[in-house]
Amino acid sequence: MAERPSTPPRAMRSAGKLPPNPLTPEQVRRMEEARLRAKAAAQQAQASKPTPAPVAGTKRAYSAINSSNTPAQLRNANAASPAKRDQNGFIPPPANDLIQPAKNFGRSEYIEYDFSKMTDTKGGFLSTNDDPHNRAMWNGNKEEEKPPNMTLAEWERERIRRKLREARTGIYEPGLSILNQADGRDEEEDALLKAAQEEPGEVYKGTYGDGKRDIKGKCRECGSLEIDWKWQDGFHIGICHACKDKFPDKYSLLTKTEAKEDYLLTDPELKDESILPHLERPNPHKSNWQNMQLFLRLQVEHYAFSAAKWGSSAALDEEYEKRQKASKEKKEKKFSKKLKELKKRTRVEAYKRSRQEGGAEGATMSAFGQRIHGLGDHVHEWGRSVLDQETGLSRKRCEECGMEVEELEF
Numbered sequence: 001m002a003e004r005p006s007t008p009p010r011a012m013r014s015a016g017k018l019p020p021n022p023l024t025p026e027q028v029r030r031m032e033e034a035r036l037r038a039k040a041a042a043q044q045a046q047a048s049k050p051t052p053a054p055v056a057g058t059k060r061a062y063s064a065i066n067s068s069n070t071p072a073q074l075r076n077a078n079a080a081s082p083a084k085r086d087q088n089g090f091i092p093p094p095a096n097d098l099i100q101p102a103k104n105f106g107r108s109e110y111i112e113y114d115f116s117k118m119t120d121t122k123g124g125f126l127s128t129n130d131d132p133h134n135r136a137m138w139n140g141n142k143e144e145e146k147p148p149n150m151t152l153a154e155w156e157r158e159r160i161r162r163k164l165r166e167a168r169t170g171i172y173e174p175g176l177s178i179l180n181q182a183d184g185r186d187e188e189e190d191a192l193l194k195a196a197q198e199e200p201g202e203v204y205k206g207t208y209g210d211g212k213r214d215i216k217g218k219c220r221e222c223g224s225l226e227i228d229w230k231w232q233d234g235f236h237i238g239i240c241h242a243c244k245d246k247f248p249d250k251y252s253l254l255t256k257t258e259a260k261e262d263y264l265l266t267d268p269e270l271k272d273e274s275i276l277p278h279l280e281r282p283n284p285h286k287s288n289w290q291n292m293q294l295f296l297r298l299q300v301e302h303y304a305f306s307a308a309k310w311g312s313s314a315a316l317d318e319e320y321e322k323r324q325k326a327s328k329e330k331k332e333k334k335f336s337k338k339l340k341e342l343k344k345r346t347r348v349e350a351y352k353r354s355r356q357e358g359g360a361e362g363a364t365m366s367a368f369g370q371r372i373h374g375l376g377d378h379v380h381e382w383g384r385s386v387l388d389q390e391t392g393l394s395r396k397r398c399e400e401c402g403m404e405v406e407e408l409e410f
C-alpha cells in the first residue's frame with residue numbers, strides 16, 4: 001500500500017537533537033543591530049554609486065526617481081521622512097499625521113437626517129397649510145389634500161374618478177338603456193308634440209327660437225342619445241359632440257368678455273344663472289386667476305335678440321353703431337382739445353421769443369431766418385468814439401458783444 005500522505009514533522013534545527021532554548025533578549029538585540037548595520041552599509045553603497053547617465057529610450061532606474069535621494073533642500077513633508085522598507089521589503093504609504101479631519105466633521109459629530117421626520121417648508125414661502133383661510137392662496141378651487149390613509153396611487157385614481165364624475169364622462173356617463181325610452185322622456189316628447197300640433201297655425205319655435213325641441217338626454221339636432229352631459233347639466237341643452245362641431249354658429253362657446261363686447265350684455269345679466277347659464281374653466285393664462293366663464297352662443301344670442309334686451313339683431317347692430325359713434329366722438333373731442341392746448345402753448349412760446357428779441361412789438365411771430373438774440377450772423381453796433389488821453393487814439397466799443405477797436409482820428 002502506498003504511503004499515506006501525512007503532515008511532515010516539524011522542522012528541527014538539527015535532526016536528532018532537542019530543539020535549542022529560545023533566543024535570549026540579548027541575542028535578539030544583537031541580531032537586530034547586525035541586520036540594521038548591514039542594511040545601512042548596503043544603502044550607503046547604493047547611494048555612493050554614481051547614477052548612470054540616462055540613455056534616451058531606456059527606463060530610469062527606480063533609485064533615480066526614488067524619494068530617498070531627493071535633494072536636502074526640498075521642502076516636502078513626505079521626503080522629510082524617507083520611505084523605509086518594512087520587513088517584507090515594501091514601502092508603506094506615508095503616514096500623513098499632518099493632515100487630519102476638521103474637528104467639526106469628526107466622526108462622532110456626524111449628523112444623520114431623518115427625511116421622513118422633516119417637514120417641507122416649501123422653500124420658506126407661505127402655503128395653504130400655513131394659512132388655510134387665505135383665499136388668495138387658493139388657485140381657483142381649493143386643492144384637496146391627500147388623505148393620510150391613502151397611498152399616492154390610490155389618491156391619483158380617486159382624483160381621476162372625481163374629475164370624470166364632474167364631467168359626467170367615462171364611467172359616470174349616464175347609461176343608454178332601452179328602459180329609459182319607456183319612462184319620462186318619451187312621454188315628455190309626446191306631450192311636446194301634442195302641444196305643437198294643437199296650434200296648427202303657428203310654426204314650432206322651441207325654447208331658443210330655432211325650431212328645435214329640447215328634450216333632456218337627447219341631442220336637439222339629431223336626436224342621438226350620446227349627448228354631452230356636462231352641457232346638459234350646465235346649459236340645460238342636449239347636444240351630441242358631432243352636432244356641436246357641425247353647427248359652430250349655435251354651439252360655440254363665448255367668453256364673458258366676448259359676450260359683453262359683441263352682444264353688449266352687462267355684468268349683472270351675465271351673472272344671473274337664470275338668464276344665461278355658464279360653464280367654468282380654470283383660467284388658461286394663470287391658474288390662480290378667476291375661473292373663465294363660458295357662455296353658449298345660442299343662448300347668448302337668443303337673450304340678446306329677445307325683447308328683454310335689444311329686440312333683434314338689427315337693433316343690436318344699431319345700438320352697437322351708436323356706441324361706436326359715441327366713443328369715436330369722445331375720442332375726437334379729446335384729441336381736438338389736446339391739439340388746441342398744444343397750439344396755445346407753442347403760440348405763447350413764440351410770443352415770448354419775439355419779445356426777447358425786442359424787434360417786433362406784441363405778438364407777431366418771428367419768421368424763419370430772422371435774427372435771434374445771440375445766434376446767427378453778428379453785425380457790430382459801434383457806439384460813440386471816445387478819445388483815449390494817453391495814446392491819443394479814439395476807441396469805440398460794440399454795444400452788443402463788447403469788442404473794442406482803436407482808430408486814429410485825423
Ligand SMILES: [Zn+2]
Pocket residue numbers: 219220221222223224239240241242243244
Ligand atoms: Zn346630434
Ligand SMILES: [Zn+2]
Pocket residue numbers: 378379380381398399400401402403
Ligand atoms: Zn459786436
